[in-house]
Amino acid sequence: MLEMAQACTLVENTYTALKREDVHYVREFCGGYRRVISSLVSKGMTRGMTLQEMVKSSLRAANSYSRSSTDNAVQKNHIYKRMSVETWVAIGTFLVTCLKAISEHSRNWTNTDPLRDCTSAAWTDLEQQGASYFVAAEAAIAQDLDSVDQMRGARTALQEVANDTADHLGLLIQVNEQIHIHEQAMAQWMNLHRNEAWFSLTNYRGLEWQNEDRDDGWPDYYYHEYQTIRSGLNAEQGTKAWELPQVNALVPQFWAHAQVVAKSWY
Numbered sequence: 600m601l602e603m604a605q606a607c608t609l610v611e612n613t614y615t616a617l618k619r620e621d622v623h624y625v626r627e628f629c630g631g632y633r634r635v636i637s638s639l640v641s642k643g644m645t646r647g648m649t650l651q652e653m654v655k656s657s658l659r660a661a662n663s664y665s666r667s668s669t670d671n672a673v674q675k676n677h678i679y680k681r682m683s684v685e686t687w688v689a690i691g692t693f694l695v696t697c698l699k700a701i702s703e704h705s706r707n708w709t710n711t712d713p714l715r716d717c718t719s720a721a722w723t724d725l726e727q728q729g730a731s732y733f734v735a736a737e738a739a740i741a742q743d744l745d746s747v748d749q750m751r752g753a754r755t756a757l758q759e760v761a762n763d764t765a766d767h768l769g770l771l772i773q774v775n776e777q778i779h780i781h782e783q784a785m786a787q788w789m790n791l792h793r794n795e796a797w798f799s800l801t802n803y804r805g806l807e808w809q810n811e812d813r814d815d816g817w818p819d820y821y822y823h824e825y826q827t828i829r830s831g832l833n834a835e836q837g838t839k840a841w842e843l844p845q846v847n848a849l850v851p852q853f854w855a856h857a858q859v860v861a862k863s864w865y
Contacts, residue, residue, distance in 0.1 A: 600664055600690065600691070600694060602628060602631030602632060602634070602635060603628055603631070603690050603691075603693055603694040603697065604682075604690055605627075605631060606624055606627035606628040606630075606631055606693075606697075607624065607689075607690055607693060609627050610623045610624055610627055621696055621700075624693050624696065624697055625696070625697045625700045625701075625725060626725065626726060626727075628693075628694075628697040629697075629701065629722070629725045629726035630726055632657075632697075632698075632701065633717050633722075633726065636650065636653060636713055636714070636717065637714060637717075639653075640712075640713055640714055645713060647711075648713075649708060649709045649710060649711065649713060649716070650705065650708035650709075650710070650713040650716040650717065651705040651706065651707075651708040651709055651716075653713060654698065654701050654702050654705045654708070655702065655705070655759075657698050658695070658698040658699065658702050659762070659763075659766065661691070661694045661695045661698045662695060662766045662767070662770065663766075664691050664694065665688070665691030665692055665694065665695050665770070665838070666691070666770050666773065667691070668684050668687050668688055668691075669773065669777070670773075685830045685831065685834050688834045688835075688838070689834060689837070692834075692837060692838055692841060695841065696841065699845075700725065701725060704721040704722070704724075704725060705721075707719070707721070708721075708722075743859060743862060743863075744859065744862075744863045749863070750860075750863050753856070753859055753860050753863060754860055756856055757853075757856040757857060757859075757860050760849065760852050760853050760856050761853055761856075761857075763849055764846075764849040764850060764852070764853045767842055767845045767846050767849055768846050768849070768850070770838070770842055771839065771842045771843060771846050774835050774838050774839045774842060775839065777831075777835045778832065778835045778836060778839065781828060781831050781832035781835060782832065784828045785828050785829070785832060788824065788825060788828055792821060792825075795821075797816050797817050797818065797821075798817070799815070799816070802814055802815040802816070803815050803817075805826065805829075805830075807826075808822045808823040808826065
């Protein structure tokens with residue numbers, strides 16, 4: 600998460616808002632992630648995991664961090680001491696995006712020395728070129744089993760898909776609930792203030808309420824109140840836009856693997 604914060608800072612200081620793309624965040628984060636992996640390898644803290652396994656583990660952790668501002672009492676009570684909750688949620692979303700892009704390249708990263716796979720062509724494309732990280736989605740096909748020996752592997756595959764599906768589906772349900780809450784808060788705020796003489800979105804630029812460049816004419820308190828609701832709603836809608844395709848892909852995979860395991864008992 601710290602590496603992602605540094606990557607976001609670098610990208611946003613380098614590119615204007617109109618020119619920023621996901622590829623820029625992926626490229627910068629890959630360098631930070633490789634430094635983390637190199638440190639783990641040098642200290643013998645990899646637990647024998649391949650780079651592919653590390654990436655999968657990191658992606659599961661990233662999914663948890665992306666919703667820790669609401670799910671983790673210790674974090675949600677203290678995040679504001681480091682940054683705003685909205686910024687934390689945005690960085691968490693970028694973190695999931697970057698690790699998902701890395702994961703899509705990781706199918707061949709099975710060397711017992713993770714650092715060797717960090718020099719592969721797929722990794723180099725992500726970290727240095729940055730323009731070719733897209734991997735076309737593949738339709739996951741769960742093959743029927745031919746022997747008893749395959750049952751353990753099928754069960755493990757089902758567990759992994761079930762865990763991923765539960766994580767993404769749970770997050771999507773929670774995000775939808777939060778969007779509904781924010782929309783209700785926004786509707787209530789608009790009913791109270793839309794007819795005020797100062798209310799106009801013409802000059803609204805999303806600046807902090809204490810920013811001296813503001814020229815919207817809104818009272819500070821109402822401006823901050825509106826901005827808090829709007830930023831929360833935008834953050835949740837961005838998370839939903841990312842999670843919905845993941846859920847749409849994972850749910851059919853889960854049922855396919857479940858059917859394979861169920862049929863294998865016979």
